[in-house]
Amino acid sequence: GNRELVDAPPPLPRHFVLIVSQTNLPDYYRVWLDLANNLTHLIETRKLRDLVHKMPVLDPHLLSNHRELRLAHLALGFITMGYVWQEGHHAPAQILPKALAWPFWQVSCRLGLPPILTYADTVLANWKLKDPSGNMDLIFSFPGGESCKGFFIVSLLVEMAASSGIRGALEVMRAMKISDLIGIQKGLVKVTQSLKKMKETFKLMHRKFKLTPDNPMLPRGLVYEGLSDEPILLSGGSAAQSSAIQCFDALLCIRHEDETGKGAFLTRMRDYMPPAHRQLIETLSVSPSLRDFILSHSSSDLCQAFNACVSALVDLRSYHLNTVTKYIIVPGNQAPAMGCPLRGVGTVLNTRGTGGSSLMVFLKGVRNATQKTLISERQSVSRESEM
Numbered sequence: 001g002n003r004e005l006v007d008a009p010p011p012l013p014r015h016f017v018l019i020v021s022q023t024n025l026p027d028y029y030r031v032w033l034d035l036a037n038n039l040t041h042l043i044e045t046r047k048l049r050d051l052v053h054k055m056p057v058l059d060p061h062l063l064s065n066h067r068e069l070r071l072a073h074l075a076l077g078f079i080t081m082g083y084v085w086q087e088g089h090h091a092p093a094q095i096l097p098k099a100l101a102w103p104f105w106q107v108s109c110r111l112g113l114p115p116i117l118t119y120a121d122t123v124l125a126n127w128k129l130k131d132p133s134g135n136m137d138l139i140f141s142f143p144g145g146e147s148c149k150g151f152f153i154v155s156l157l158v159e160m161a162a163s164s165g166i167r168g169a170l171e172v173m174r175a176m177k178i179s180d181l182i183g184i185q186k187g188l189v190k191v192t193q194s195l196k197k198m199k200e201t202f203k204l205m206h207r208k209f210k211l212t213p214d215n216p217m218l219p220r221g222l223v224y225e226g227l228s229d230e231p232i233l234l235s236g237g238s239a240a241q242s243s244a245i246q247c248f249d250a251l252l253c254i255r256h257e258d259e260t261g262k263g264a265f266l267t268r269m270r271d272y273m274p275p276a277h278r279q280l281i282e283t284l285s286v287s288p289s290l291r292d293f294i295l296s297h298s299s300s301d302l303c304q305a306f307n308a309c310v311s312a313l314v315d316l317r318s319y320h321l322n323t324v325t326k327y328i329i330v331p332g333n334q335a336p337a338m339g340c341p342l343r344g345v346g347t348v349l350n351t352r353g354t355g356g357s358s359l360m361v362f363l364k365g366v367r368n369a370t371q372k373t374l375i376s377e378r379q380s381v382s383r384e385s386e387m
């Protein structure tokens with residue numbers, strides 16, 4: 001099972017095992033699932049584009065619920081990525097045929113997601129249980145075999161480790177409303193533990209997973225036939241679209257806005273998240289500031305709990321930075337042209353030609369902004385003396 005991929009997969013929480021993922025659509029959509037299920041083979045034998053050209057334009061109206069829509073988005077997103085990149089880096093498709101573009105667009109509108117493969121597709125919606133003991137498998141895969149699978153499954157395990165932290169964040173907000181200092185502290189401890197678990201889980205990412213998570217150049221974007229004559233530029237799936245980390249940033253009042261555009265990039269990534277996730281981040285961001293609350297209540301326990309939480313997020317980002325260095329920046333460790341195409345049709349941060357320096361500046365900037373949110377002894381003491 002997943003044991004081949006990861007050293008010691010953590011057991012799945014019970015509530016997770018009880019969720020059965022959607023893997024089927026009404027029979028009318030069989031052609032989508034046939035293509036998506038055989039994607040690796042169809043890309044490797046270069047048959048996918050021809051089959052897409054023969055595909056009928058299906059009406060997405062028979063998709064009746066959220067889960068079917070998410071599965072359809074995932075399938076159409078995979079087929080789209082395969083279609084665009086079938087011939088490799090140097091010959092990406094510029095026009096998405098109507099049989100793909102039209103239903104993908106409609107499904108995306110109903111979900112409030114962009115018509116491109118997102119992190120919410122490849123990581124959050126692309127798993128199924130392989131056996132009752134909780135081993136997971138992907139629903140759809142790209143060429144790139146175990147690397148591709150390992151990358152998605154480990155990302156999913158990291159997200160699962162974040163779930164108790166999201167609950168902790170909500171507990172903090174609730175406790176703050178009624179000035180329950182112990183409640184805030186308990187919630188923060190939960191978030192800290194979750195961030196530590198995320199980092200531990202992240203370590204399951206093997207160096208042998210070779211992939212290109214950055215976006216290759218498709219500077220002119222993609223024309224969605226029948227929908228827009230102008231090419232549309234969208235970002236590729238990236239863990240920067242993970243809503244969990246942005247929720248923690250919002251809770252801990254970590255601000256990334258500055259002249260380098262980091263904040264704008266991270267805010268833009270919210271457009272690639274499911275609307276309910278985006279909404280939660282926005283609600284947390286406009287809530288009264290937890291940091292100011294803590295500064296105004298001279299409780300050293302609370303200060304410590306807050307700082308432990310921020311430090312755990314700094315640690316997670318430092319670990320991520322090191323991983324990125326090993327995967328992307330270190331020369332000679334470039335992924336093969338047709339690795340795992342977790343790619344978009346626009347550029348996010350151009351790592352090519354700069355030796356990855358702009359990427360490192362970005363990631364370090366994000367980490368440093370996190371660090372700056374720590375409450376220093378001087379700040380807490382000066383507030384105390386004001387009181």
Ligand code: HEM
Pocket residue numbers: 154155158159202205213214215238239240241242245317320323324327328348349359363366367
């Ligand atoms: C080998 C594994 C990974 C690599 C090579 C990698 C690479 C990158 C790159 C290149 C970026 C810059 C933004 C972009 O180009 O889209 C980024 C950002 C980001 N990644 Fe990863 N990533 C990996 C795994 C993960 C995992 C498992 C997570 C956890 C969910 C994660 C969370 C993030 C976040 C939150 C950002 C936005 C910057 C921030 O908020 O700190 N990454 N990553």
